[in-house]
Amino acid sequence: MAEKLIEIKDLQVSFGHGRKKFIAVDHVNIDIYKGETFSLIGESGSGKTTIGRAIVRINPVTGGEILYKGRRISGKISKELDREVIKNCQMVFQDPMASLNERAKVDYIVSEGLINHKLYKDEADRKEKVDKALREVGLLPEFSTRFPHEFSGGQRQRIGIARSLVMEPEFLVLDEPISALDVSIRAQVLNLLNELKIKKGLTYMFVAHDLSVVRFISDRVAIIHKGRIVELAETEELFTNPLHPYTKALLSAVPIPDPYLERCKELIVYDPSMHDYSTDLPVWEEVKPGHFVYGNQRELEGYRKQLGQ
Amino acid sequence: MNNNIVLSAKDVEIQFSLRGRELKAIRKCSLDLYKGETLAIVGESGSGKSVFTKSFLGMLDANGKVIGGSIMYDGEDLATYKKEKQWMNIRGKKIAMVMQDPMTSLNPLMPVGKQIQESITRNQGIKGKEAKKMAIEMLEKVGIPDAENRYNQYPHEFSGGMRQRVVIAIAVACQPEILICDEPTTALDVTIQAQILKLIRNLQVEYNMTVVYITHDLGVVANVADRVAVMYAGQIVEYGLVDEIFYDAWHPYTWALMSSLPQYGVKGEPLPTIDGTPPNLFYEIKGDAFAARNKMPLAIDFEEEPPYFEISPTHKAKTWYLDPRAPKIEQPKIFREMRERRMREEA
Numbered sequence: 161m162a163e164k165l166i167e168i169k170d171l172q173v174s175f176g177h178g179r180k181k182f183i184a185v186d187h188v189n190i191d192i193y194k195g196e197t198f199s200l201i202g203e204s205g206s207g208k209t210t211i212g213r214a215i216v217r218i219n220p221v222t223g224g225e226i227l228y229k230g231r232r233i234s235g236k237i238s239k240e241l242d243r244e245v246i247k248n249c250q251m252v253f254q255d256p257m258a259s260l261n262e263r264a265k266v267d268y269i270v271s272e273g274l275i276n277h278k279l280y281k282d283e284a285d286r287k288e289k290v291d292k293a294l295r296e297v298g299l300l301p302e303f304s305t306r307f308p309h310e311f312s313g314g315q316r317q318r319i320g321i322a323r324s325l326v327m328e329p330e331f332l333v334l335d336e337p338i339s340a341l342d343v344s345i346r347a348q349v350l351n352l353l354n355e356l357k358i359k360k361g362l363t364y365m366f367v368a369h370d371l372s373v374v375r376f377i378s379d380r381v382a383i384i385h386k387g388r389i390v391e392l393a394e395t396e397e398l399f400t401n402p403l404h405p406y407t408k409a410l411l412s413a414v415p416i417p418d419p420y421l422e423r424c425k426e427l428i429v430y431d432p433s434m435h436d437y438s439t440d441l442p443v444w445e446e447v448k449p450g451h452f453v454y455g456n457q458r459e460l461e462g463y464r465k466q467l468g469q
Numbered sequence: 470m471n472n473n474i475v476l477s478a479k480d481v482e483i484q485f486s487l488r489g490r491e492l493k494a495i496r497k498c499s500l501d502l503y504k505g506e507t508l509a510i511v512g513e514s515g516s517g518k519s520v521f522t523k524s525f526l527g528m529l530d531a532n533g534k535v536i537g538g539s540i541m542y543d544g545e546d547l548a549t550y551k552k553e554k555q556w557m558n559i560r561g562k563k564i565a566m567v568m569q570d571p572m573t574s575l576n577p578l579m580p581v582g583k584q585i586q587e588s589i590t591r592n593q594g595i596k597g598k599e600a601k602k603m604a605i606e607m608l609e610k611v612g613i614p615d616a617e618n619r620y621n622q623y624p625h626e627f628s629g630g631m632r633q634r635v636v637i638a639i640a641v642a643c644q645p646e647i648l649i650c651d652e653p654t655t656a657l658d659v660t661i662q663a664q665i666l667k668l669i670r671n672l673q674v675e676y677n678m679t680v681v682y683i684t685h686d687l688g689v690v691a692n693v694a695d696r697v698a699v700m701y702a703g704q705i706v707e708y709g710l711v712d713e714i715f716y717d718a719w720h721p722y723t724w725a726l727m728s729s730l731p732q733y734g735v736k737g738e739p740l741p742t743i744d745g746t747p748p749n750l751f752y753e754i755k756g757d758a759f760a761a762r763n764k765m766p767l768a769i770d771f772e773e774e775p776p777y778f779e780i781s782p783t784h785k786a787k788t789w790y791l792d793p794r795a796p797k798i799e800q801p802k803i804f805r806e807m808r809e810r811r812m813r814e815e816a
Contacts, residue, residue, distance in 0.1 A: 203658040204629070312746070343685045344513045347729035347740040354739065369658055372688065376731035376740075413663040415688025417730055419711045420811045422691040427663050 165229065165331055165363050166192040166215060166249075172223030173210050184210045185387045188224070189444060192331075197357065197364040199374045199395075201410070202384035208367045209254075211384075212333040215365070216251045217242070228331075247277060250324035254336040256316030260308040267304035270294065270323045279327070293326040294319075297352060314345035318352070325356070335367045350377060371414045375399055380450075383407045386432075389444070393451040403453045403463040406430045435459070473504035475646055475679055476525065476564075481548065482537035483517075483524055483703075492750050494520045496703040497538065502647065502679050507670075509682040509690040509711075511726070512700035515747055518683045521700070522649050524548075526564050527556035562592045565640035569652040571632035575624040581635045582608065582620030585642050592643040603642070611638040612668060630661035634668065641672050648673070649681045654689065666693055687730060691715060696783070699723050702748050702758035709784030716808050717800075719778075719786040722759045724801050733803050757789065767795060 171188040174181055185207040192198045202208040213219040214234070215226055221234040233245050250273075253259035260269055270290045273279070280286040291301035297318040308316055317337060324332055334353070338346045354377065356362060368374050374381055375395055382392040383406065391404040402408045409430035416422055435442070440456040447453055447463050455463065483495035494517045502508060510518045524535055525542070527550055540547040543563070550556055568574040576584055585604040590596055595603065601620070608616035611634040624632055633653060640648060650669065654662035666689065673680050682693055690697055691711065698708040699722065707720035718724060727733070728741040745762040748754050757763075760770035767789050769775075778791035790798050 203660060342513045343687075343726065344729060344743040347731070347734075347742045348744075350731060351739040351742060371659070372730070372732045376734045376736060409660060413659045415659075415662075415666075415686065415692045417687035417691050417715070417727070417732055418807060418811070419691040419694075419715050420814060422688075424814070427667070430660070 162193045162195055163229075164191050164227075165194045166190075166365075167227040167230075168192075168211070168215070168224070169227070170224035171211065171214065171221060171226065171234075173207070173214050173219055174222045183387060185214070186223075187444070188384075188387075188389055190382060190389065190392070192363060192365060194330075194363055195361060196379040197366055197377055199366040199368060199378035199381045200384055201368055201371060201374055201381060203369060203410075206384045207387040208369075208384050209335055210387075212251065212335050212365060212367045215331075216249050216333055217245060218251075243277060246273075247279070247327050248329050249331045249333070250327055250329040251333040251335060252317075252320050252324050252337050255340050256313055256320050257340070259320060260316060262308055264307075265304065266294070266306055266308070266319055269308070269319060270304070270326050273323065273327045277327075289326055293322040296325060296356065297322045298348075312345075313341050314349060317341060317349055321349075321352070321356075325360075328360075329362070331363045331365070333365045333367065336369070337366075338373065339368070339370060346373070353377070371411065372416075383410065385430075388454060389452075390454045391452065393448075397448075397451055401451070401467060403447065403451075403466065404455065405434065406432075474501050475504050475542070476500075476502040477541045478521075478525070478538065479541070480538035481521065481524065481535060481540060483520055483529065483533055484536045485530070485533040487532065490751055494533070494703050494750060495524070496750075496754070498700075498703065498705055499538075500698060500705060500708075502681065505673075505677050505679060506695045507673065507680045507682065507693050508696045508698060509684060509694035510698045510700055510705075511685060511687065511690055513685060513747065516700040517703040518700045519651055521703075522651070522681060522683060523566075525647070525649065526560045526566055527553075528560070528566070561588060561640075561645070562643050563645055564647040564649065565643065565645040567633075567636050567640050567648065567650045567653050570656050571629060571636050572624075572656075574636050575632060577624050580621045580623055581627065582622075585635070585639050588639050588642050604638075607638045607642050608635070610672070611635070611641075612664075613638075630657055630665065633657060633661075633665055637665070637669065637672070641676065641678075644676050645678065647679045647681065649683070651683045652685075653682070655684070655686070662689070669693075687727065688732075699726070702754065703750060704758065704787065706759065706788070707784075707786040709780070709786075713781060713784040716804060716811065717780070717784075718804065719780055719791055719800070720759075720788045721763045721765070721790065723786075724804075725762070725764075728801050728803055733806075757787075765798065 168188055168190040173185040174183040176182050200208045210219055214221050225232050226234040270293055271286055274286055294301050299318055338349050366378055378395050381395050381398045382389050385406045391407045402411055409428045412428040440458055442454055442456045444454050445460055448467050453463055478500045480497045481495055485492045485494055498521055512518045523529055535548045582604050585607050586600045589600045589603050605616045605620055613619050613634055654665050694711045697711050697714040698705045701722045707723050725743045734740045743762055748758050756772050757770040757775055760766045769789050775787050775789045777785040777787050779785050789795055
């Protein structure tokens with residue numbers, strides 16, 4: 161497989177101190193390869209966004225480390241590396257209504273990163289870069305003099321993507337980029353993301369709770385539950401051979417737009433107390449090449465049997 | 470399907486005045502609701518699906534009014550209602566609504582039990598201890614554990630899914646005949662969504678309610694609906710039984726909506742999109758409202774508004790494609806694929 165772009169090793173992120181300490185993410189191990197779309201799925205509060213934010217250095221890491229091209233980018237790092245990470249790893253936020261500065265014109269919103277990092281030669285160069293970024297996401301350069309409220313939801317999300325692209329990043333964290341959009345607009349934004357990925361050789365980490373979209377766009381998928389990754393595999397493998405009971409529950413809960421299949425579907429409810437981890441401690445193990453699952457020895461044996469290995 | 474019509478809206482027109490201009494949000498929309506059925510209304514934002522159903526409860530914003538047509542319910546025409554007092558006999562009592570966001574539809578300063586009790590007292594005239602007992606029963610019914618203690622808690626002490634359960638409890642407490650759910654699960658996680666949909670279904674059977682879902686998630690529609698109505702630019706462009714819409718739709722807008730779903734996309738290929746924007750409702754629309762965004766419009770689409778063409782007694786679509794004089798146009802292939810998949814699954 162290709163080169164590892166991001167390595168997450170035994171990551172822990174916690175909020176608060178002392179008695180109020182809350183561990184949002186624990187023991188997370190993920191490798192993201194160059195050029196792939198990696199999806200992280202979980203319900204709200206599972207810590208999926210926290211992992212994304214930890215990579216782009218918004219949330220400080222309290223344990224483990226994150227490597228970018230083999231260099232550690234978590235914790236205290238040099239100023240130069242920090243700038244490099246900011247430039248190369250960008251994030252697109254969930255809600256385009258909330259994540260754009262209401263008082264700034266599109267021109268400023270898109271070029272803010274350039275200004276902060278002095279990534280342009282002169283005013284004309286900056287203008288050109290902004291125009292190019294806007295055109296790439298399917299907006300007109302004339303839009304740069306407008307304010308965010310003058311745009312529809314889909315267009316706003318395009319502005320959010322444009323301001324990440326203007327930095328010419330290698331890696332994008334997409335935090336539920338389409339869940340706030342209307343159905344008819346979703347397809348457009350998904351197409352745009354796929355197109356940009358091919359054209360610019362980007363790597364995506366896609367954070368979502370909508371499994372239907374994930375299946376369409378991602379190469380590999382990880383399922384996260386209460387801050388722990390419970391299963392990780394290639395997309396089709398995960399959808400056809402889900403192993404962990406939580407993955408099964410999640411897959412069964414997704415409504416399929418087909419009335420017949422919906423009628424035949426049985427809802428699986430996940431009950432974490434079904435695991436007996438009192439003596440037999442769970443581990444994170446590869447049960448099949450590329451297919452990882454979290455479980456204790458007895459469960460892993462069952463999973464292997466299920467896969468026929 | 471039984472033929473007991475509980476509510477019949479006919480040629481409803483709703484107009485909003487905005488900064489001195491008139492916006493026609495609903496343009497001659499007709500709909501019949503049958504006893505005990507589940508109808509799903511789908512369409513993109515701004516298509517008027519919320520506005521249309523809100524007019525059944527007199528919940529339009531102050532600048533909007535029904536300017537034409539009739540909404541017959543229980544022998545009365547709701548479209549002629551002017552006073553709040555008249556609505557008080559309908560809203561909550563006979564027709565209730567569950568809103569999208571449980572955060573904003575609950576009063577943050579009042580214990581949830583009191584909020585349910587309030588609705589019982591107002592609409593059924595039951596007071597005091599008895600109302601409290603009913604409110605606790607209602608909390609239990611919507612699946613909130615430890616209802617007695619939860620009765621005194623405030624909305625912020627509940628999770629999103631639990632809050633939506635409370636909102637449902639308030640709406641169902643008065644045993645309405647019609648329950649309108651405006652995107653009841655959009656703000657929730659998929660696992661919670663499945664539970665809420667199941668809860669609404671159970672309550673519907675228990676109280677023999679008619680449920681109207683407003684949603685843009687076609688997966689939810691496939692799960693819950695008996696019948697589906699597709700709205701576009703203030704009109705119902707196609708309606709039919711759920712199987713008729715999913716396996717044999719005929720309106721180009723329904724086609725576009727279904728084709729753009731990522732579930733039916735082929736990996737690595739771009740998804741079919743619906744380009745352009747919905748028509749501006751400030752102006753009179755000439756011809757078919759969807760013509761400008763249709764990838765294969767007919768010449769007549771720009772000239773004259775199509776009537777409803779009957780595909781089956783329960784299935785009608787408002788498109789010139791179905792006119793006998795129209796050139797033969799094939800349905801997109803996803804419908805054939807879906808029919809084939811269904812046959813395979815059934816075998």
